[in-house]
Amino acid sequence: MRSILIILFLMLTIISAKSQSAKWQPGRFTDIKGNTEAGFIRVNPSAKGPIKGEGFIEFRENDKTNPFKLSASDLKSFVTGRDSFVVAHAPGNEAWTKNEFDFVKVVINDEIKLYMSRGGKGRKGGIGGSGIGFEPGIGIGTGGYGSGVSGGLSIPIGGGGYGGNEKTIYYYGANTAEMKRLTNENFEDVMTDIMGDEPEVVEKIHAKVYMLANIDRLINYFNQVKAARKN
Known part of the structure:
Protein backbone atom coordinates (compact mmCIF):
# COMPACT_ATOMS: atom_id res chain seq x y z
CA MET A 1 0.00 0.00 0.00
CA LEU A 182 30.13 13.37 -21.16
CA THR A 183 30.49 9.57 -21.00
CA ASN A 184 31.39 6.91 -18.46
CA GLU A 185 34.82 6.67 -20.10
CA ASN A 186 35.74 10.37 -19.83
CA PHE A 187 33.73 11.22 -16.71
CA GLU A 188 36.56 11.12 -14.16
CA ASP A 189 38.99 13.21 -16.22
CA VAL A 190 36.40 15.78 -17.33
CA MET A 191 34.75 16.30 -13.96
CA THR A 192 38.16 16.52 -12.27
CA ASP A 193 39.01 19.38 -14.64
CA ILE A 194 35.68 21.12 -14.07
CA MET A 195 35.69 20.73 -10.28
CA GLY A 196 39.45 20.89 -9.73
CA ASP A 197 39.24 23.91 -7.41
CA GLU A 198 37.54 21.73 -4.80
CA PRO A 199 40.02 18.95 -3.73
CA GLU A 200 37.43 17.38 -1.44
CA VAL A 201 35.11 16.86 -4.40
CA VAL A 202 37.88 15.63 -6.69
CA GLU A 203 38.89 13.04 -4.10
CA LYS A 204 35.39 11.55 -4.16
CA ILE A 205 35.37 11.53 -7.96
CA HIS A 206 38.61 9.54 -8.01
CA ALA A 207 37.22 7.20 -5.35
CA LYS A 208 34.23 6.65 -7.66
CA VAL A 209 31.77 7.78 -5.03
CA TYR A 210 30.26 9.82 -7.84
CA MET A 211 29.86 8.64 -11.41
CA LEU A 212 27.81 9.58 -14.44
CA ALA A 213 24.89 7.57 -13.09
CA ASN A 214 24.62 9.85 -10.03
CA ILE A 215 26.01 13.08 -11.45
CA ASP A 216 23.07 15.04 -10.08
CA ARG A 217 24.26 14.18 -6.56
CA LEU A 218 27.81 15.19 -7.50
CA ILE A 219 26.62 18.57 -8.76
CA ASN A 220 24.66 19.19 -5.58
CA TYR A 221 27.68 18.20 -3.46
CA PHE A 222 30.03 20.40 -5.51
CA ASN A 223 27.78 23.43 -5.04
CA GLN A 224 27.42 22.76 -1.32
CA VAL A 225 31.21 22.56 -0.86
CA LYS A 226 31.76 25.66 -2.95
CA ALA A 227 29.11 27.63 -1.04
CA ALA A 228 30.54 26.54 2.33
CA ARG A 229 34.01 27.69 1.32
CA LYS A 230 32.71 31.16 0.42
CA ASN A 231 30.87 31.60 3.71
Whole structure:
Protein backbone atom coordinates (compact mmCIF):
# COMPACT_ATOMS: atom_id res chain seq x y z
CA MET A 1 0.00 0.00 0.00
CA ARG A 2 2.80 2.38 0.94
CA SER A 3 4.64 1.72 -2.34
CA ILE A 4 1.46 2.45 -4.31
CA LEU A 5 1.05 5.78 -2.51
CA ILE A 6 4.67 6.69 -3.24
CA ILE A 7 4.17 5.91 -6.95
CA LEU A 8 0.97 7.98 -7.05
CA PHE A 9 2.76 10.87 -5.34
CA LEU A 10 5.61 10.76 -7.88
CA MET A 11 3.15 10.66 -10.77
CA LEU A 12 1.28 13.68 -9.41
CA THR A 13 4.57 15.53 -8.92
CA ILE A 14 5.60 14.90 -12.52
CA ILE A 15 2.18 15.91 -13.86
CA SER A 16 2.28 19.07 -11.76
CA ALA A 17 5.79 19.93 -13.00
CA LYS A 18 4.76 19.40 -16.61
CA SER A 19 1.74 21.64 -16.09
CA GLN A 20 3.84 24.37 -14.47
CA SER A 21 6.46 24.20 -17.20
CA ALA A 22 3.91 25.37 -19.78
CA LYS A 23 3.14 28.51 -17.75
CA TRP A 24 4.71 31.92 -18.11
CA GLN A 25 7.76 32.43 -15.89
CA PRO A 26 9.72 35.60 -15.08
CA GLY A 27 12.86 35.71 -17.17
CA ARG A 28 14.98 37.51 -19.71
CA PHE A 29 16.59 36.82 -23.05
CA THR A 30 19.63 38.10 -24.91
CA ASP A 31 19.31 38.26 -28.68
CA ILE A 32 22.04 37.73 -31.27
CA LYS A 33 22.80 41.48 -31.28
CA GLY A 34 23.48 41.44 -27.55
CA ASN A 35 20.27 43.22 -26.51
CA THR A 36 18.67 41.95 -23.29
CA GLU A 37 14.98 42.21 -22.50
CA ALA A 38 13.17 41.14 -19.34
CA GLY A 39 9.61 39.97 -19.03
CA PHE A 40 7.91 36.59 -19.02
CA ILE A 41 8.97 33.49 -20.93
CA ARG A 42 7.12 30.32 -21.82
CA VAL A 43 9.61 27.57 -22.58
CA ASN A 44 7.22 24.82 -23.61
CA PRO A 45 5.04 26.36 -26.32
CA SER A 46 2.58 23.92 -27.86
CA ALA A 47 2.41 25.85 -31.13
CA LYS A 48 4.58 25.26 -34.18
CA GLY A 49 7.97 26.97 -34.14
CA PRO A 50 8.81 29.85 -36.48
CA ILE A 51 11.66 27.97 -38.18
CA LYS A 52 11.72 24.27 -38.93
CA GLY A 53 14.47 22.40 -37.10
CA GLU A 54 14.92 25.08 -34.41
CA GLY A 55 13.77 25.21 -30.81
CA PHE A 56 11.92 28.34 -29.71
CA ILE A 57 10.43 30.18 -26.76
CA GLU A 58 7.55 32.61 -26.35
CA PHE A 59 8.06 36.00 -24.73
CA ARG A 60 5.88 38.86 -23.50
CA GLU A 61 6.72 41.97 -21.51
CA ASN A 62 3.76 41.60 -19.14
CA ASP A 63 0.36 39.94 -18.92
CA LYS A 64 -1.25 42.74 -20.93
CA THR A 65 1.00 42.50 -24.00
CA ASN A 66 0.74 40.04 -26.84
CA PRO A 67 3.33 37.25 -26.80
CA PHE A 68 5.69 36.61 -29.68
CA LYS A 69 7.92 33.70 -30.64
CA LEU A 70 11.71 33.74 -30.63
CA SER A 71 13.50 31.01 -32.53
CA ALA A 72 16.89 29.68 -31.45
CA SER A 73 18.62 31.58 -34.26
CA ASP A 74 17.23 34.84 -32.81
CA LEU A 75 18.87 34.28 -29.44
CA LYS A 76 22.17 33.87 -27.63
CA SER A 77 20.68 32.82 -24.30
CA PHE A 78 17.74 33.12 -21.96
CA VAL A 79 17.07 32.80 -18.23
CA THR A 80 13.96 31.60 -16.41
CA GLY A 81 14.11 31.83 -12.63
CA ARG A 82 17.56 30.54 -11.66
CA ASP A 83 17.97 28.39 -14.74
CA SER A 84 20.11 29.55 -17.66
CA PHE A 85 20.03 28.28 -21.24
CA VAL A 86 22.20 28.92 -24.27
CA VAL A 87 21.70 28.19 -27.94
CA ALA A 88 23.59 25.24 -29.39
CA HIS A 89 23.94 23.18 -32.55
CA ALA A 90 24.10 19.43 -32.31
CA PRO A 91 27.77 18.45 -31.86
CA GLY A 92 29.53 17.25 -34.98
CA ASN A 93 29.39 13.58 -34.00
CA GLU A 94 25.71 13.61 -33.03
CA ALA A 95 22.28 14.10 -34.54
CA TRP A 96 19.49 15.66 -32.52
CA THR A 97 16.25 14.08 -33.62
CA LYS A 98 13.96 17.00 -32.74
CA ASN A 99 15.88 20.19 -33.50
CA GLU A 100 19.42 20.52 -34.80
CA PHE A 101 19.52 24.06 -33.40
CA ASP A 102 18.17 24.27 -29.87
CA PHE A 103 18.84 25.17 -26.22
CA VAL A 104 21.01 23.50 -23.60
CA LYS A 105 21.02 24.26 -19.90
CA VAL A 106 24.15 25.72 -18.29
CA VAL A 107 24.70 23.54 -15.22
CA ILE A 108 28.19 24.77 -14.30
CA ASN A 109 29.44 28.01 -15.80
CA ASP A 110 33.21 28.00 -15.48
CA GLU A 111 36.23 27.90 -17.79
CA ILE A 112 35.09 24.43 -18.81
CA LYS A 113 31.30 24.45 -18.75
CA LEU A 114 28.88 21.64 -18.06
CA TYR A 115 25.70 21.61 -20.14
CA MET A 116 22.62 19.46 -19.82
CA SER A 117 19.74 18.46 -22.02
CA ARG A 118 17.06 15.82 -21.81
CA GLY A 119 15.72 13.65 -24.60
CA GLY A 120 15.50 14.02 -28.35
CA LYS A 121 19.19 13.54 -28.97
CA GLY A 122 21.38 10.69 -30.07
CA ARG A 123 24.66 9.92 -31.72
CA LYS A 124 24.55 9.67 -35.49
CA GLY A 125 23.14 6.34 -36.43
CA GLY A 126 21.54 5.89 -33.02
CA ILE A 127 17.99 6.23 -31.77
CA GLY A 128 16.90 9.41 -30.05
CA GLY A 129 13.80 10.34 -28.11
CA SER A 130 11.29 13.08 -28.93
CA GLY A 131 11.59 16.64 -27.76
CA ILE A 132 14.15 18.41 -25.61
CA GLY A 133 13.69 19.08 -21.94
CA PHE A 134 15.45 19.07 -18.59
CA GLU A 135 15.58 16.71 -15.67
CA PRO A 136 13.25 17.55 -12.74
CA GLY A 137 14.98 18.69 -9.59
CA ILE A 138 18.20 19.91 -11.17
CA GLY A 139 18.61 23.65 -11.58
CA ILE A 140 22.13 24.54 -10.63
CA GLY A 141 24.35 27.35 -11.88
CA THR A 142 27.60 28.73 -10.58
CA GLY A 143 27.73 32.26 -11.87
CA GLY A 144 27.73 34.04 -15.19
CA TYR A 145 24.31 33.31 -16.66
CA GLY A 146 22.78 32.51 -13.28
CA SER A 147 23.63 31.02 -9.92
CA GLY A 148 22.09 29.11 -7.09
CA VAL A 149 20.02 25.97 -6.80
CA SER A 150 16.49 25.84 -8.10
CA GLY A 151 14.23 23.01 -7.16
CA GLY A 152 11.92 20.53 -8.66
CA LEU A 153 10.64 22.07 -11.88
CA SER A 154 11.05 20.20 -15.12
CA ILE A 155 11.30 22.49 -18.13
CA PRO A 156 10.78 20.80 -21.51
CA ILE A 157 12.33 22.91 -24.26
CA GLY A 158 11.28 23.56 -27.83
CA GLY A 159 7.87 21.93 -27.67
CA GLY A 160 9.23 18.53 -26.72
CA GLY A 161 7.42 16.00 -24.58
CA TYR A 162 8.27 13.19 -22.23
CA GLY A 163 8.88 10.27 -24.55
CA GLY A 164 9.85 6.79 -23.48
CA ASN A 165 13.32 7.13 -25.02
CA GLU A 166 14.23 10.34 -23.21
CA LYS A 167 17.24 10.54 -20.97
CA THR A 168 19.42 13.23 -19.53
CA ILE A 169 22.52 13.96 -21.56
CA TYR A 170 25.46 16.05 -20.36
CA TYR A 171 28.00 17.89 -22.48
CA TYR A 172 31.18 19.75 -21.59
CA GLY A 173 33.34 22.37 -23.28
CA ALA A 174 34.63 25.92 -23.20
CA ASN A 175 31.56 26.91 -25.22
CA THR A 176 28.72 25.25 -27.12
CA ALA A 177 30.73 25.18 -30.35
CA GLU A 178 33.28 22.91 -28.64
CA MET A 179 30.99 20.83 -26.46
CA LYS A 180 31.34 17.06 -26.36
CA ARG A 181 29.26 14.39 -24.69
CA LEU A 182 30.13 13.37 -21.16
CA THR A 183 30.49 9.57 -21.00
CA ASN A 184 31.39 6.91 -18.46
CA GLU A 185 34.82 6.67 -20.10
CA ASN A 186 35.74 10.37 -19.83
CA PHE A 187 33.73 11.22 -16.71
CA GLU A 188 36.56 11.12 -14.16
CA ASP A 189 38.99 13.21 -16.22
CA VAL A 190 36.40 15.78 -17.33
CA MET A 191 34.75 16.30 -13.96
CA THR A 192 38.16 16.52 -12.27
CA ASP A 193 39.01 19.38 -14.64
CA ILE A 194 35.68 21.12 -14.07
CA MET A 195 35.69 20.73 -10.28
CA GLY A 196 39.45 20.89 -9.73
CA ASP A 197 39.24 23.91 -7.41
CA GLU A 198 37.54 21.73 -4.80
CA PRO A 199 40.02 18.95 -3.73
CA GLU A 200 37.43 17.38 -1.44
CA VAL A 201 35.11 16.86 -4.40
CA VAL A 202 37.88 15.63 -6.69
CA GLU A 203 38.89 13.04 -4.10
CA LYS A 204 35.39 11.55 -4.16
CA ILE A 205 35.37 11.53 -7.96
CA HIS A 206 38.61 9.54 -8.01
CA ALA A 207 37.22 7.20 -5.35
CA LYS A 208 34.23 6.65 -7.66
CA VAL A 209 31.77 7.78 -5.03
CA TYR A 210 30.26 9.82 -7.84
CA MET A 211 29.86 8.64 -11.41
CA LEU A 212 27.81 9.58 -14.44
CA ALA A 213 24.89 7.57 -13.09
CA ASN A 214 24.62 9.85 -10.03
CA ILE A 215 26.01 13.08 -11.45
CA ASP A 216 23.07 15.04 -10.08
CA ARG A 217 24.26 14.18 -6.56
CA LEU A 218 27.81 15.19 -7.50
CA ILE A 219 26.62 18.57 -8.76
CA ASN A 220 24.66 19.19 -5.58
CA TYR A 221 27.68 18.20 -3.46
CA PHE A 222 30.03 20.40 -5.51
CA ASN A 223 27.78 23.43 -5.04
CA GLN A 224 27.42 22.76 -1.32
CA VAL A 225 31.21 22.56 -0.86
CA LYS A 226 31.76 25.66 -2.95
CA ALA A 227 29.11 27.63 -1.04
CA ALA A 228 30.54 26.54 2.33
CA ARG A 229 34.01 27.69 1.32
CA LYS A 230 32.71 31.16 0.42
CA ASN A 231 30.87 31.60 3.71
